[in-house]
Amino acid sequence: MISQLRSIAAIMMIFASALVPSQLAAQTAPGVTLTDKQQKVLDYMLNDWNKPSRITGVELAMGDVGGQYSPDDRYAIGVFLKNNPRLHRTLRTFGWETAILTPNEKLIARIVSRAERENQNPPTREEFARIVEVSGAEVTDALEMLDRFGIMRRDPAVRGLGYRMAEDRYQDWEGAMRITFMNHRVQVEGEKPFEVY
């Protein structure tokens, strides 16, 4: 490519993000089957994402739809979204991670990724419990879910936490329009809460 560039007097390269609300409707994705109640959550999310700037995640969508949902339900919907980027431009633009993680999981991932970038030890589980203001068991649940999704992985060498980011791209994820581990929840009076990018 460089040799091609040399033959040109001057090249102006413009990096841009051309995101506009997707007009794509929900589609049936092959190979994975969701239960009816999981499908309701998926439909709610896809409909939400058709609205400007919306990126409501699984956890909030389950709450908005109502009913009883387990971590396994969220995992199933998450895997479905991960495997089917054709479902919506929001997935193709921002990635599946931001849509399937809870705010606490994102916060833990943010802190661990930053610590790794700066060659620091991440907080221990006890410190995370204080930082995130949840119980130690909830920190463990969050770490295990991040592990199930392949975002973090167990590593006994990481003192106190026992987990590290699973891939380099999860260490170095920040930048313009990157919201992988970010969370922006909005509540408008009289409306159900939603999330935006």
Next chain:
Amino acid sequence: MVLGVTIRSGWASDIRPDAKKLKITYPVVVGNDDVEKGFGGIWGFPTTFLINRKGQIYKKYTGMYPQQEAQLEADIQKLLAERP
């Protein structure tokens, strides 16, 4: 030559209708993380790079601001005036 590079905007099939709608006439390609890293990271949109004859980044402009067009034109003219 002007080349557009999209970042985090979806697939080519997502971008093609946008380019048409915006009446973009220059080539537009889909960038990935490697492209972004290769240019030293993108921290705002649009980010414009002016590349010289040697294929090196001559200048980087982040965002849009008053006088940017005039600045760009002056910089391009300066590069064009340089001997091959």
